[in-house]
Amino acid sequence: MSESAVAELSRETAGLIELEHSLGAHNYKPLDVVLTRGERVWVWDVEGRRYLDCLSAYSAVNQGHCHPRILAAMVEQAGKLTLTSRAFRNDQLPLFYEELAALTNSHKILPMNSGAEAVESAVKAVRKWGYEVKGVPEGQAEIIVCSDNFHGRTIGIVGFSTDPDARGGFGPFAPGFRVVPFGDAEAFEAAITPNTVAFLVEPIQGEAGVMIPPAGYFRRVRDLCTANNVTLIFDEIQTGLGRTGKLLAEEHEGVVADVTLIGKALSGGFYPVSAVLSNSEVLGVLKPGQHGSTFGGNPLACAVARAALKALTEEGMIENSAVQGEYFKTQLQGIRSNMVREVRGRGLMLAVELHPEAGGARRACEALRARGVLAKDTHGHTIRIAPPLVITRDEVDWALEQIEPVLTGGA
Numbered sequence: 001m002s003e004s005a006v007a008e009l010s011r012e013t014a015g016l017i018e019l020e021h022s023l024g025a026h027n028y029k030p031l032d033v034v035l036t037r038g039e040r041v042w043v044w045d046v047e048g049r050r051y052l053d054c055l056s057a058y059s060a061v062n063q064g065h066c067h068p069r070i071l072a073a074m075v076e077q078a079g080k081l082t083l084t085s086r087a088f089r090n091d092q093l094p095l096f097y098e099e100l101a102a103l104t105n106s107h108k109i110l111p112m113n114s115g116a117e118a119v120e121s122a123v124k125a126v127r128k129w130g131y132e133v134k135g136v137p138e139g140q141a142e143i144i145v146c147s148d149n150f151h152g153r154t155i156g157i158v159g160f161s162t163d164p165d166a167r168g169g170f171g172p173f174a175p176g177f178r179v180v181p182f183g184d185a186e187a188f189e190a191a192i193t194p195n196t197v198a199f200l201v202e203p204i205q206g207e208a209g210v211m212i213p214p215a216g217y218f219r220r221v222r223d224l225c226t227a228n229n230v231t232l233i234f235d236e237i238q239t240g241l242g243r244t245g246k247l248l249a250e251e252h253e254g255v256v257a258d259v260t261l262i263g264k265a266l267s268g269g270f271y272p273v274s275a276v277l278s279n280s281e282v283l284g285v286l287k288p289g290q291h292g293s294t295f296g297g298n299p300l301a302c303a304v305a306r307a308a309l310k311a312l313t314e315e316g317m318i319e320n321s322a323v324q325g326e327y328f329k330t331q332l333q334g335i336r337s338n339m340v341r342e343v344r345g346r347g348l349m350l351a352v353e354l355h356p357e358a359g360g361a362r363r364a365c366e367a368l369r370a371r372g373v374l375a376k377d378t379h380g381h382t383i384r385i386a387p388p389l390v391i392t393r394d395e396v397d398w399a400l401e402q403i404e405p406v407l408t409g410g411a
């Protein structure tokens with residue numbers, strides 16, 4: 001950031017930013033707001049200014065910041081037992097399995113930590129399933145993915161990204177992935193071979209700018225997967241757990257995936273917890289010693305996730321996401337602005353795409369920040385709006401009062 005911009009900040013804020021800049025790797029370009037506290041949909045910076053969080057840590061904080069119920073579960077479990085490794089059993093993991101399986105109709109669950117680890121774990125499981133169950137010749141398994149996908153940042157995953165920033169300079173990459181356009185069932189069908197073991201796809205592409213595929217796409221994909229014995233893997237790490245107004249975004253499409261990946265809000269933002277959910281056939285191929293994680297399934301993670309799921313389902317957050325999301329979207333669509341190209345989204349996973357000549361989404365996000373709304377630009381011209389699912393109608397109205405002048409050029 002420029003020196004004049006630093007000069008406008010308080011000494012404390014500027015000092016913290018300078019420290020971060022000088023010592024940290026520059027793999028992010030955050031807005032220059034230094035947050036120190038959060039509660040529900042609100043966060044406060046070190047100077048005491050309050051902001052409405054319209055990013056929710058990329059949907060990890062769906063339950064709202066520092067949810068008291070999750071906090072209490074975390075503190076209690078932290079004082080009892082945090083980590084045993086899977087060399088021994090712990091008393092939280094079976095209950096986590098039981099509650100998550102009942103909620104999602106899953107038969108088998110693999111607990112991991114980050115979202116990327118859940119994706120990697122699914123890739124490993126479906127490849128092994130391909131060899132042992134489908135009968136694909138060893139070393140020939142193929143996985144189909146979509147252009148503009150976002151599945152995380154490991155070498156395995158960025159190898160099948162189509163984003164030059166995500167993959168450039170990081171090769172060589174693992175073979176065995178084919179890329180097809182998102183939303184194009186014919187292209188998907190054409191890419192299937194006898195060696196195809198899985199189709200890995202986001203129900204709504206989040207990082208790509210909240211891209212919703214054409215109606216009927218996933219039904220056709222589901223039929224093609226079934227007909228060709230291909231595992232359908234939905235990456236619901238961002239779309240899942242209430243973000244789109246349903247527990248899982250697949251419910252909007254009327255399809256059921258074979259493997260579902262969740263993460264982010266699985267802990268309500270307290271701790272990295274992810275999971276692979278599947279039927280018995282796919283995860284059943286993993287035998288002792290073939291996959292693992294020191295922290296995966298630890299009692300602290302399980303206690304936090306159990307509380308996070310209870311908060312989400314018992315406090316009406318999924319319904320609230322549907323109701324407030326629909327209202328928020330309708331009101332945004334009603335803003336008369338020649339800057340806006342499209343408002344889209346489902347539930348509280350919303351995006352405002354600006355015309356290329358509107359000055360860029362980053363500039364709009366800076367203007368929103370000045371008015372007390374934190375949102376994130378993506379792909380240059382799209383502003384993502386995804387507040388915690390506990391947002392009230394009054395808070396949506398307050399957000400709209402801040403957003404409208406920015407979108408109409410008045411701020």
Ligand SMILES: *Cc1c(COP(=O)(O)O)cnc(C)c1O
Nearest residue numbers: 114115116150151152235237238
């Ligand atoms: C965030 C995200 C991931 C990666 O999760 P991490 O916890 O950052 O590794 C994977 N897939 C989708 C769709 C995501 O939004």
